[in-house]
Amino acid sequence: AGDAPEAETTDGFHLVIDALKLNDIDTIFALPGIPITDLTRMAQAQGMRVISFRHEQHAGNAAAAAGFLTQKPGICLTVSAPGFLNGLTALANATTNCFPMILISGSSEREIVDLQQGDYEEMDQLAIAKPLCKAAFRVLHAQDIGVGIARAIRAAVSGRPGGVYLDLPAKLFSQTMDALAGKQSLIKVVDPAPRQIPAQDSIQRALELLKGAKRPLILLGKGAAYAQADADIRALVETSGIPYLPMSMAKGLLPDTHAQSASAARSYVLQEADVVLLVGARLNWLLSHGKGKTWGAEKGPKQFIQIDIAPTEVDSNVAIAAPVIGDIGSCVSALLAGMGSNWAKPPAEWTGAIAERKEKNLAKMAQQLAARPSPMNFHSALSVIRDQIKARPDAMFVNEGANTLDFARSIVDMYEPRKRLDVGTWGIMGIGMGFAVAAAVVTGKPVIAVEGDSAFGFSGMEVETICRYNLPVCIVVFNNNGIYRGTDVNPSGTADVAPTVFVKAARYDKMMEAFGGVGVHATTAEELQKGLAEAVASGRPTLINAVIDETAGTESGRITSLNPAMAKKKA
Numbered sequence: 353a354g355d356a357p358e359a360e361t362t363d364g365f366h367l368v369i370d371a372l373k374l375n376d377i378d379t380i381f382a383l384p385g386i387p388i389t390d391l392t393r394m395a396q397a398q399g400m401r402v403i404s405f406r407h408e409q410h411a412g413n414a415a416a417a418a419g420f421l422t423q424k425p426g427i428c429l430t431v432s433a434p435g436f437l438n439g440l441t442a443l444a445n446a447t448t449n450c451f452p453m454i455l456i457s458g459s460s461e462r463e464i465v466d467l468q469q470g471d472y473e474e475m476d477q478l479a480i481a482k483p484l485c486k487a488a489f490r491v492l493h494a495q496d497i498g499v500g501i502a503r504a505i506r507a508a509v510s511g512r513p514g515g516v517y518l519d520l521p522a523k524l525f526s527q528t529m530d531a532l533a534g535k536q537s538l539i540k541v542v543d544p545a546p547r548q549i550p551a552q553d554s555i556q557r558a559l560e561l562l563k564g565a566k567r568p569l570i571l572l573g574k575g576a577a578y579a580q581a582d583a584d585i586r587a588l589v590e591t592s593g594i595p596y597l598p599m600s601m602a603k604g605l606l607p608d609t610h611a612q613s614a615s616a617a618r619s620y621v622l623q624e625a626d627v628v629l630l631v632g633a634r635l636n637w638l639l640s641h642g643k644g645k646t647w648g649a650e651k652g653p654k655q656f657i658q659i660d661i662a663p664t665e666v667d668s669n670v671a672i673a674a675p676v677i678g679d680i681g682s683c684v685s686a687l688l689a690g691m692g693s694n695w696a697k698p699p700a701e702w703t704g705a706i707a708e709r710k711e712k713n714l715a716k717m718a719q720q721l722a723a724r725p726s727p728m729n730f731h732s733a734l735s736v737i738r739d740q741i742k743a744r745p746d747a748m749f750v751n752e753g754a755n756t757l758d759f760a761r762s763i764v765d766m767y768e769p770r771k772r773l774d775v776g777t778w779g780i781m782g783i784g785m786g787f788a789v790a791a792a793v794v795t796g797k798p799v800i801a802v803e804g805d806s807a808f809g810f811s812g813m814e815v816e817t818i819c820r821y822n823l824p825v826c827i828v829v830f831n832n833n834g835i836y837r838g839t840d841v842n843p844s845g846t847a848d849v850a851p852t853v854f855v856k857a858a859r860y861d862k863m864m865e866a867f868g869g870v871g872v873h874a875t876t877a878e879e880l881q882k883g884l885a886e887a888v889a890s891g892r893p894t895l896i897n898a899v900i901d902e903t904a905g906t907e908s909g910r911i912t913s914l915n916p917a918m919a920k921k922k923a
């Protein structure tokens with residue numbers, strides 16, 4: 353009875369999953385709820401990895417980091433309206449960082465939304481997403497799901513990578529169609545991120561400029577890390593003999609201990625260089641817009657060569673003498689081919705002057721790192737992290753905060769490409785746990801997340817997620833009792849604490865214990881070292897509450913100059 357063969361049908365749920373799987377997407381970072389709960393269940397049942405978060409922003413940040421690490425769009429799945437808006441922050445951040453991700457959100461019924469008749473979680477999500485990402489699409493019919501996903505993938509990873517929004521109204525999921533026709537409607541995207549070969553004359557122009565340089569410098573950005581052209585980038589640096597500076601997420605493309613690294617002489621080389629080759633780095637605020645005192649303005653203009661996939665990036669801040677437009681892999685290998693094997697190394701006067709400054713600065717830092725003050729300061733705590741990363745250079749390193757970020761960037765050496773994930777182009781707070789989860793899920797390696805106590809607060813609830821999936825994540829909270837530091841006082845005489853101060857002597861380690869992970873309370877460098885080494889060795893979710901001198905931080909870390917000045921001085 354009831355066994356008569358039905359015509360095989362499929363539905364929107366299955367078509368979405370089939371389309372993703374067809375394109376080798378195996379992981380979804382999600383937060384279930386109406387109307388996508390069943391989608392998360394079915395995706396898992398169909399063999400996809402579904403990592404479920406406590407807040408959509410962190411699921412979105414995880415998708416973004418996965419995109420950066422894999423060159424495949426990271427997928428974030430959310431409910432409508434507020435869930436969508438939470439995910440949108442991460443989508444906008446991914447787009448700003450040039451990380452490929454797709455935010456898929458369920459949405460309410462078009463008919464009701466468009467007439468503004470007040471639906472459950474009513475919101476015109478497509479319109480809201482559009483200005484904040486690279487591309488946005490909506491699929492209304494099951495037979496168009498294949499096209500929708502194909503377009504989203506292409507938009508995310510081709511050219512300059514970025515975030516894509518895909519709007520899937522609730523009704524779409526239960527639409528049915530013939531299974532075979534459904535299968536045939538799906539698209540396996542061929543060559544989603546096509547190489548873009550630079551013009552030969554742009555390569556010649558760049559080489560001419562480099563050849564004439566007396567004080568050349570190479571600047572590697574996170575675009576260079578994303579490109580996965582590691583061997584050629586290293587060959588470019590070594591064949592040319594040119595000193596290089598890595599931007600924070602380009603650290604490790606060459607080991608930070610490399611003889612040609614100019615990191616320890618950063619201000620000197622930025623001021624003195626005469627020709628600068630930018631490889632996947634933008635001249636935005638992180639590089640003082642390529643001008644002013646940082647760049648030695650008074651010493652005369654510099655000449656820039658810029659390798660980038662986005663032609664419109666060129667001249668965005670200063671004139672670029674030699675744009676090289678194409679994908680980094682193709683551009684760097686063309687430059688290498690043009691250099692040949694007997695490229696003249698830069699003058700010894702230049703490399704010698706850099707080496708001298710490096711030596712001095714490194715010796716000074718070694719001294720600061722060796723001190724063992726009580727309580728710990730940023731240097732003594734970070735010296736422990738630095739040693740641990742040196743011992744496990746394959747570990748992933750996640751980093752956010754103000755002082756915690758600034759100090760770690762210069763103190764913690766990286767040895768391998770794409771091991772460092774941090775606050776990126778916006779310099780935001782809140783990426784920590786999302787990035788840490790993605791780092792663990794994508795690489796399977798130990799993850800060390802060094803977090804300011806303020807930064808950690810934005811995504812702290814995800815320690816439950818880390819415990820739930822038993823991820824090898826060790827969070828180290830640099831606890832100095834507040835934002836920047838814990839010493840501000842409320843001058844008004846009311847009972848409230850100052851807006852930058854948290855509960856003093858808080859025990860973040862107890863949060864981890866609440867979910868079955870390991871909590872460590874570290875008041876000395878030795879305790880921190882022991883806890884960290886055990887966490888990395890065991891792979892157990894761990895949170896180390898590292899007590900830092902509450903007077904140690906400075907306002908906004910190294911970007912205090914971005915605080916607007918008060919016209920009227922404090923009373």
Ligand code: ADP
Binds near residue numbers: 576632636665776
């Ligand atoms: P950083 O912050 O490290 O300086 P940015 O995010 O400012 O790096 O710059 C990255 C640049 O790299 C962007 O301008 C982007 O267009 C470019 N980019 C990203 N991926 C590639 C690629 N595969 N080939 C060429 N350029 C790329």
Ligand code: MG
Binds near residue numbers: 804
């Ligand atoms: Mg703090």
